[in-house]
Amino acid sequence: MKRFLIIAIAVIVSFALFGSAFAATADEIMKKSQAAFLYQGKDFKARVMMKLVSKGGQERIREMTMLRKNFGEIGGNQKYFMYFFQPADVKDMTFMVYKYPAKDDDRWLFIPAINMVRRIAAQDKRSSFVGSDFTYEDVSGRDIEDDMHSLMKEEKFGGKDSYVIKSTPKAADVDYSYKLSWIDKANNLPLKEEYYDKRGELYKVFSADEIKDVKGFPTITKRSMKNLQSGHTTEVSYSKTDYNIGIDDSLFSERFLKQPPKKWIE
Amino acid sequence: MKKFSLVEFSVNHPKLVVVLSILVTLLFMMQFPKMKTDTNPKNMLPATSEVRVWNDEVEKTFSLYEDMIALGIGNEKGILNKDTLGKIQRITDEILKLKGVAARDVSSFTTIDNVTAENATLKVAPLMQKVPEDEKGIEYLRKMLYENPLFINRIISKDGKTTAIYVPLEKGANGKEIADRIREIIKKEKGDEKYYIAGDPVARDTFGSEMFKLMAIFAPIAGMVMLFVRYLMFRDLFLSITLMMDAMISIVWSMGLLIGLGFPIHIMSSMAPVFLMAIATDSMHIFNEFYFRYRETKDKKKAIIETMHAVSRPVRNTALATAAGFAVLLFMNIIPVKVFGGLIAFGTVALRILSFSFIPAMFTFVKDEKIEKIAHAEDIGTDRTSQFLKKLAGFGTYKPALTVAIGFILFVLAVIGISKTKVNNNLVEWFKKDSDVRISDTVINKALGGTSVGYVVALAQDDDYIKTPEAMRYIEGLQRHLEKLPVVGKTTSVVDYVKRINRVLHDNDPKYDAVPETKEMIGQYIFLFSMSAKPSDLDNVVDYPFRRANIWVQLKTWDAKAMQNVINAVDEYKKANQTPMNMKPAGIAYFNLVWNHEVLWDMVRGFILALIVVFAILAYDFRSVKWAIVGYTPLLFTILFIYGVVGFTGKDFDMPISVLSCLSLGMAVDFAIHFVSRLRQRLKEAKRESLTDALLWTAARPGKGIVRNAVLFAASFAVMIFAPLTPYITVGAFIVSMMLLSAIMTIIYMPALIVLMKGWLFKGEKT
Incomplete structure (x- = not known):
C-alpha cells in the first residue's frame, strides 16, 4: 500500500511539474507577445484612425494622436496621451491614462467646451475604449497574471508558424470565459484572437490585418475587432508611426492636457 | 346535368367512390409531416410593407431589438435588501447564459450603466457591481437609484417595491421558450418575492403555442359534440360518422394542399378546420331531405337520387355563395387573409364534391330497415320540431306587419349600437384576466414605465443637427408633452443622457439638469x-451622423389606441412648435397599431366585397333580384344585430371579430338560399297550395334542416366558450348567437317579408 502511494504521489508530482512547465511556456509566450505588441521601444507615437462600423454599415470616425511612454519593466507602468481630431466637435479634447499593472488606471479627460479637466474612474478595464469594440485592456494590455494560460497547439496561421494559447480569466467578472490567441512565432505579435462568451460561443474576433516594420520594430498598423453578436466592427489604422522619439515625462500632466504641445500631437 | 351523373355514378359504384376518396385523402395526408407554423403576427404584413421596411430601418439605425421580455420582481417589503438584491444578481447571471438572449444588452441592476460624480471623479459603471454588504451600502444604492431619472420607473418603481430585468432577444428566438427558461431560473429562488414575466414576445409566442394546443383540443371536441348531436338527431352512428368523415376529408384535403404548397400555418389558417367543420354541416340538408323522401318512396336508391335532385340546387348554390364569399379574400392585401380565403374556398368546393359523391355512396351501405326506423320519425305532421317551426313561421306569416315593425325597431337599435363601435386591438387582452401573461403585464405596467414600447423618431435634414440645443430642447419638450398622456409611463432619449452628463460634470448640481447651451458642449x-x-446606450437613441434621434415611449397598455394617442400628441406638439425635424412613429407598438388596422380594414373591405358577390349569386340563383333582396334580409339583420350588440357592450371591434364577419356571411346566407329555393320549388310542385301553406311547409320541412344545421353548429361551437383565450371565446359566442339568430330570422322574418311583399315578388309570376 505504501509503495503504491509513493508511486501515485510520484506520478502526480511529475504530472504537476510537467503541467507547470507547460504553463510556464504559455506564460512566457504571452509575456513576449505583450512586449512585442504593447511595450515596444521606450516610447511610441501614432496617428490613429478608428472606424466604428455598425451592423447596418453606419460609420463613426475617431481620429487621434496617441503617445505612449514606458516607465519601468515590460509589463509595468505606462502613460498614454491622446489628442482628438475627430469627431469635429471634440477637436482639442485630450485624454490621459496612467496604466498600472494589478491596479486601477488613472484617467483624465479635458473637455474644451467647458475648459475643464475631469478625472474618470476606471474600475472596469473591460469597458469600451471611446465607444469602439476595443476595450481599454485591448489598447493598453491585460495583466498576464489575470489569466491562466495554456498552449493548445502550434499551427500555421496565414502562412505563419504560430502558437495557439488559451487564456482563461481567473476572476469571474470578465466578459469572456476564455480567449484563444494565435501568436506569430517569428515576431511574437498576436495575429488573431477569439473571445468566447459565458455560453461558450465565439463572440469577438481580433485580427492583425497589416504588420509593418517601423524602426526595426514589427508593428501592427492595421487591426480590427469584430463583435459577432452585435455585428459591430471597429477598424483601426496607424499612420505616422514612430518609436523612441524622446517624449518628455512632463507631457503627461494636467497642464498639457489643456494645452498640448503642437510638436507632439501633429 | 353533370352533377347528376356523379350522384348516380356514386350510387352505382359506391365502393369505388369511397376507396377513391380515401386514397386521395391519404395522398393529401402525406403532406402533413412537412407542416411549418408561423405565429408571428408580423408576417401578417409582407416583408416589403412600408411599416416593416421602416421598422427594420429604425432597428438597424439604432441597433434595437425587435423583441424584449420584461421580468418584474416585486417584494412587498421593498426590493432594496441584501436578500432580494442577491436574487436579482443570481437571476441576471443565469439569464445572461440563456441561448437566444442578447446578453450584451440585458438591463438589470448589475448590468445597467450608471454615470456618477464623486470627489471630482466621473464614474461610469454598472449600477450594482456587488450586492451591498451592509445598511450603508444599501442606502448608497438607494441614493444612486433615485438620483438618476433614467432609472426611475425603468428598473425601480417609485415605491421601491418593484424592479425589472429587461431581456432583449436575438432575432428568431422564441419568446415563450425563453420565458419558460426564465421561469425555471426563478423557481430555484425561495422567499417572498413575486415574479412577473411580460412583453410582446411572451404574449405573442404563448398565444401561438396555446393556439395550436387549442386547435388540437377544441377542434376534435367540437367534432365529437357534432357527432353526438347528429346521433341524437338521426339515431344512426354510421351516418353520423359519414357526415363527420365528410368534414374530416375536406379538412385533410385543404390543409394538405396548403402544406403541400409550402405555406406555413398561420393564426388564421389554424382556424380553418373549425370553419370547414362548420361549413360541412350544410350536408345536413341532404340527410334531412333523404329521410323525408325515403318515407315517401321506400326505395333507397331512388330516394337518394330524388333527394339529390331536390337539394342539389340549394346545396350547390350555398356552396357557391360560401366559396365566393371566402374567395373574395384572395383579392385582399394581407397574405394570411388571402391564404385563409383560398383555403376555405377550396375546402368548401371539396365539401360539395363529396356531398355529391362520397355521401350518396355511403348512403347505399345503410341497411333499409334502419333507415325506415329513422324515417318513421320524420313526419312533419307529428314531429315536434316541425310543429314548433310551423308555429314560428306562422307568427311571421299571419302577423307580417308586426314582425317587420319589430324587426325595424331592432334594426334601428342595432345601427345605434354599431355607431358606438370602438375599433381597438390588444394582444395581451387576448388572454383571460386571470392568466399569467395578463397578470404580469398589469403588475409591471402599474409599477413601472410600461411593457409596450413605441418609438418616435426625429428626422433632421442635416448631419449633427441632433446635437444642437434647439433640437435637444425640442425633443425634451416633446417628451414632457407625451408624458402628459395617461397611457405613457416613461420616455427616454439622448437628451436624458446629455442632461445627466451635464449635471454630473457640475458636481451633481441640479441646476445643470438641463440641456447645455452650446452645440460643442452637447x-x-x-x-x-x-x-x-456601453455602445448600445447611445446607439439606441441616436444614429451615427446625428441626423436622427430615437425617443423611446413606454406605454402602459398594449391597446393599439395608445400608440394612436401618442401619434396624435406628436402632431399636436408639432403644430404648436415649429421645427425642421420630421417625427415618425415606429416600434412594436406602432407595428401592432398598423397591422391590426390593416387586417381589420382588409377584412371589412373583403366583407363588403363578399356582400356584393353573395348578392349577385343570390340574384343569379333565384333568377330574380327581388328574391335576392328578400333572401338577403335575414343575413343582413343577423350581422347588424351582432355588431350592434358588440357596439352596445363596449367590446372592442378587433381582428378576430372582423374575421368572423366573413364566416357569418358565408353561413347565414345558406339558410336563406335553402328557404327560398325550397319554397319556390314547393310552389311549383304543389300548384294548388296557398302561399301561406307553402311557407308553413317550407318552415317545417327544409326549415327543420335549417334548425338542425344551426343547432349542430351552435352546439359544437359552444365548446369554445370554455377556451382560455378570449378570441376563441369570442368566436364561440359569436357563432352560437349568429347561427341561432339567423335560423330564427329565416324562419320568422322571411315569411313575414314574403307575405308583405307578395304583390311585388310575384308580379309577373302566377301565385
Missing part, C-alpha cells in the same frame, strides 16, 4: 458618455 458630453458607457 457634442463633447455625448462623446464623453460614449467613451465609457
